[in-house]
Amino acid sequence: MTAFVPPEIDWAALTPILIVLGTAVLMVLIEAFVPTRVRRAVQTVLAVVALGGALVAVAWRWGVVQSQGGSELVGGALLEDGPALFTQGVLLLLSFAGVLIIADRYQGEDAFAPTGAAIPGSTYEEEARRAGLVQTEVFPLTMFAVGGMLVFPAAGDLLTMFIALEVLSLPLYLLSGLSRRRRLLSQEASLKYFLLGAFSSAFFLMGMALLYGYSGSIRLSEIAKAVPAMAGMDSLLLAGVVLVIVGLLFKVGAVPFHAWVPDVYQGAPTPITGFMAACTKVAAFGALLRFVYVVTPGLTWDLSAFLWGIAILTMVVGTVLAIVQTDMKRTLAYSSIAHAGFVLLGIIALDVRGISSVLFYLLAYGLATIGAFGLVALVRERDAEGNITGEASHLSQWAGLGRRSPVLSVCFALFLLSFAGIPLTAGFIGKFAVFSAAIAGGAWPLVVIAVLASAAAAFFYVRIIVLMFFTEPATTADGRETTVVAGEGLTTVAVLLCAVGTVLLGVLPSPILDLAASAAKFML
Amino acid sequence: MSLVNYLVLSGILFSIGAVTVLVRRNAIVAFMGVELMLNAANLTFVTFARMHGELQGQVIAFFVMVVAATEVVIGLAIIVSIFRTRGSASIDDVNLLKS
Numbered sequence: 001m002t003a004f005v006p007p008e009i010d011w012a013a014l015t016p017i018l019i020v021l022g023t024a025v026l027m028v029l030i031e032a033f034v035p036t037r038v039r040r041a042v043q044t045v046l047a048v049v050a051l052g053g054a055l056v057a058v059a060w061r062w063g064v065v066q067s068q069g070g071s072e073l074v075g076g077a078l079l080e081d082g083p084a085l086f087t088q089g090v091l092l093l094l095s096f097a098g099v100l101i102i103a104d105r106y107q108g109e110d111a112f113a114p115t116g117a118a119i120p121g122s123t124y125e126e127e128a129r130r131a132g133l134v135q136t137e138v139f140p141l142t143m144f145a146v147g148g149m150l151v152f153p154a155a156g157d158l159l160t161m162f163i164a165l166e167v168l169s170l171p172l173y174l175l176s177g178l179s180r181r182r183r184l185l186s187q188e189a190s191l192k193y194f195l196l197g198a199f200s201s202a203f204f205l206m207g208m209a210l211l212y213g214y215s216g217s218i219r220l221s222e223i224a225k226a227v228p229a230m231a232g233m234d235s236l237l238l239a240g241v242v243l244v245i246v247g248l249l250f251k252v253g254a255v256p257f258h259a260w261v262p263d264v265y266q267g268a269p270t271p272i273t274g275f276m277a278a279c280t281k282v283a284a285f286g287a288l289l290r291f292v293y294v295v296t297p298g299l300t301w302d303l304s305a306f307l308w309g310i311a312i313l314t315m316v317v318g319t320v321l322a323i324v325q326t327d328m329k330r331t332l333a334y335s336s337i338a339h340a341g342f343v344l345l346g347i348i349a350l351d352v353r354g355i356s357s358v359l360f361y362l363l364a365y366g367l368a369t370i371g372a373f374g375l376v377a378l379v380r381e382r383d384a385e386g387n388i389t390g391e392a393s394h395l396s397q398w399a400g401l402g403r404r405s406p407v408l409s410v411c412f413a414l415f416l417l418s419f420a421g422i423p424l425t426a427g428f429i430g431k432f433a434v435f436s437a438a439i440a441g442g443a444w445p446l447v448v449i450a451v452l453a454s455a456a457a458a459f460f461y462v463r464i465i466v467l468m469f470f471t472e473p474a475t476t477a478d479g480r481e482t483t484v485v486a487g488e489g490l491t492t493v494a495v496l497l498c499a500v501g502t503v504l505l506g507v508l509p510s511p512i513l514d515l516a517a518s519a520a521k522f523m524l
Numbered sequence: 525m526s527l528v529n530y531l532v533l534s535g536i537l538f539s540i541g542a543v544t545v546l547v548r549r550n551a552i553v554a555f556m557g558v559e560l561m562l563n564a565a566n567l568t569f570v571t572f573a574r575m576h577g578e579l580q581g582q583v584i585a586f587f588v589m590v591v592a593a594t595e596v597v598i599g600l601a602i603i604v605s606i607f608r609t610r611g612s613a614s615i616d617d618v619n620l621l622k623s
Binding site: 116117119120159162163166170173174177183184185187188190191194195198199202203205206208209210212213216217218 | 531538541542545551554555558561562564565568569571572575576578580581584587588591594595598599601602603605606608609610615620
C-alpha cells in the first residue's frame with residue numbers, strides 16, 4: 001500500500017480559473033438569494049468585473065511565465081505555459097465582448113426565453129413574458145462554460161481535458177435551447193447539439209482509454225514519451241490518437257464532424273451563437289494544438305493523410321455550402337467551418353511558427369465572429385403594426401441596409417472583409433501567418449487549396465456587402481420590413497471593441513504577432 | 525481467463541452503443557446508446573488498470589460515472605422539454621432546421 005501524497009497546489013497560478021469558476025458559483029447563490037428586480041443588474045456587473053479581473057490575472061501570470069518559464073500545476077493536471085496563457089487571454093477578451101452582447105436587451109427583452117420550462121406558445125409563456133420574467137441563469141451558465149474553456153487548452157492530462165470539455169459543453173447545450181423567439185428551432189438545436197456532443201465525447205473517452213492502455217498513463221508528456229516504443233501495439237496507439245482527435249475536431253466543427261454546426265448556430269439565441277462560435281473554437285483549437293504538438297510529432301507519417309484529408313474537406317465543403325445558403329446565421333456558420341479548415345493548416349504545419357500563427361488567427365477570427373453575430377442580433381423584423389419581432393435572418397432582408405443604418409453596415413462589412421482576408425484587416429494577417437507556417441511545414445498543396453477556397457469565399461462575403469450597399473430594399477406582401485434596434489448600448493460597446501481590434505490587428509499586427517511568437521513553446 | 529476478453533467485450537458494447545445512436549429514432553434510446561459507449565470506455569479503463577497493475581484507470585472510471593450522471597441531467601431536461609412541446613421524442617420529427 002503506498003501512502004497518499006497530496007499534490008502541491010500553486011494557488012497564485014490558478015487565479016484566472018479560480019476567479020471565473022468562483023464567480024460562477026457565487027452567481028448560482030445570487031439566483032437563490034437576491035431579489036428578482038436587481039438580479040439581472042447584479043449578474044451583469046459581476047460577470048463583466050470577473051472576466052476583466054481574470055484577464056488582468058492572466059496578464060500578471062504572463063509576466064511571471066515569461067521571466068521564470070512555464071510550470072506544472074496541481075501535480076501536472078494543469079500546465080501554465082505560453083500557449084495556454086495566450087489562449088486564456090484571447091478567451092477572456094472574447095467572452096468579455098460576448099457577455100456584453102448576451103446582457104443587452106431591447107425594450108426590456110433580452111434574447112432569452114422568459115422561462116425555459118414553459119411550452120412554446122402556451123398562455124403560461126405569454127403570462128411570464130408580460131410579467132417580465134428573465135432567465136438570469138444564463139449568466140452563471142456562461143461563466144461555467146468560460147471556466148471549462150480556460151482549463152481546456154491548459155490541460156496537462158487527458159482526464160482534465162475530458163472534464164473541461166464537459167464543463168464547457170454542458171452549459172452550452174442548455175444555452176442554445178433558450179431562445180426567446182423561434183423556440184422550436186432553438187429546442188431542436190439544443191437536442192442536436194446535445195446528442196452529437198455526447199456522442200463525440202464518448203469517442204474522446206474511448207480514445208483516452210486506448211492511450212491509457214498503450215502507455216499506462218493519461219499524462220500527455222508520458223504518452224509522448226511512450227510513442228517511440230511502439231512494441232507491436234501501434235494499432236492501439238493510432239486508434240487512440242485518432243479517436244481523441246475526432247473528439248476535438250467535433251468541437252471545432254471540422255468536416256465530416258460538422259453536421260451540428262449550421263443547425264445549432266442557426267437555432268441558438270444569436271448572442272450565444274456568437275459566444276460559442278468564437279470561444280468554443282478558440283478553446284478547442286488550443287487543446288488540439290497542445291495534443292497534436294506534444295503527443296503526435298512521432299506519428300506525423302501515420303497521421304498526415306488523415307489530417308490532410310480533413311483539412312481539405314473542411315475548407316472545400318465549408319466554402320461551397322456557404323455560397324448556397326440563404327440564411328445569414330447559416331452562411332456565417334458554414335464560413336466558420338471553412339475557417340476551421342484554415343486553422344487546421346497551422347496545426348498540420350507542425351512548425352514553431354504554426355503555433356503562433358494559429359493563436360493569432362484565432363484572435364482575429366474570434367473578434368470578427370463575436371462582432372458579426374452581435375450585429376445580426378440587432379437587425380430585426382417589423383410587422384405592419386410596427387411591432388418589432390424576431391431577427392431578420394434571411395439574406396434578402398438585408399438588402400439596402402447600408403442606406404438606413406450606415407454605421408452598422410460598415411461595421412458588418414468590416415467583419416466580412418476580415419473573414420475574407422482582405423488586407424488592412426486582422427483576417428489577412430491571420431491567413432498570411434497560417435499559410436506561411438504551412439508552407440514552412442511542407443504542406444504547400446494544402447495552401448494552394450486554401451488560397452482557392454479563400455478566393456471562392458470572398459465571393460459570398462462581397463455578395464453580402466453588395467446586397468447591403470447597392471441593392472434596393474425588398475418589400476414583402478404582408479408589410480413586414482427590416483429595421484435595426486438600438487439595444488441598451490452594451491452591444492454597441494462590444495461591437496466597437498471587436499471592430500477596433502480587427503482594424504488594429506490588421507494595421508499594426510506586430511506587437512500581437514511578437515506576443516504570439518513568444519508564446520509559441522509548449523511545455524512537455 | 526485472459527484479460528483480453530474484457531477488451532473484446534468493451535469493444536462490442538462500444539459498437540452496439542454507437543450503432544444505437546446512429547440507428548434508433550427515439551431520443552431517449554439514442555441517449556442510452558451514448559451511456560453504453562461511456563460505460564464501455566469505463567470497462568476498458570478498468571481492464572487496462574488491471575493489466576498495468578495500478579489504480580489510475582479505476583479512479584478515471586469514477587470521474588466518467590459522474591460526467592455520465594451530469595449528462596443525464598442535462599440530456600433529460602432537453603429531451604423532456606422537447607417532448608412537452610411536440611408530444612414526441614422522435615429524432616425524425618426534429619427536422620425544422622435544414623439548408
